[in-house]
Amino acid sequence: MDNDKDCPQCGFCSSTGARLPDGVPFGRADQLLSSNEPPMDGEREQFEEILSHGNECLRSLNQRISQVRHLLKRLTAESIAIERKLSISKTLMNPVRRIPCEVLEEIFLWGMDDAMDATIVCPADSLDVRDFLWTVSQVCSSWRDLALSRPHWW
Template sequence: LNTNEPPLDSDLVSIQSIISNTSAHLSALDSEISRLQHQLKQLEEERSAVSRFHAQNKSILSPLRRMPIEVLGEIFSWTLPSVRDAVAESISPWVLGHISSRWRAIALSTPSLWSL
């Protein structure tokens, strides 16, 4: 291996056997790598699905969901711009209404969001 001299005839069979064995081993390793990559992809997809499910369930326990309507309405009122202009005045309450159906109902039932 460490010389440029041609192998002896007596070594040729041994070297060919080594080449054949390492070729088979490389092929087996490639197959195993391919199988593991496929398995990894499946595990990553499963993890992603479980992560989404976890986040959805975790969000159900959010304290914001249990906050009283009156408190959210007051918070919404504080989101209005202090200096009212025509654009901010017409957009601000509607933005809150795009968050969720609950927020839309609260925004629509909070008069201070709509009054000048």
């Protein structure tokens, strides 16, 4: 199976292009760096190969990183767009939007009755913005229209 092909879904390529030797003895490299000892012939060949192909490998990896960043940016934008569509759809499909005015009117009447029961000790003030009708009239324009269309409630 050829691993050098781009993914048909996202364009990701599993191949890094140029490759460096895997068997480099970097434990030995630390030892060589802490002394003035030269690498042995086999080690020297591996380090020379790294020097001759390293920049090419680095360019290839940086190019892939750039491609993946571009892909991530595109997918993030797509995700944000889908989240927005979901949010709008949830809002528009909320069942409270389909409550008939008659039912809302009944709910408001019940709410006003409860508010009236609470104001027996202290009479209601229609200018008090904490009043039930003021509160429901601030929910949305249709609730405000309903509340304002019943002047006898105020």
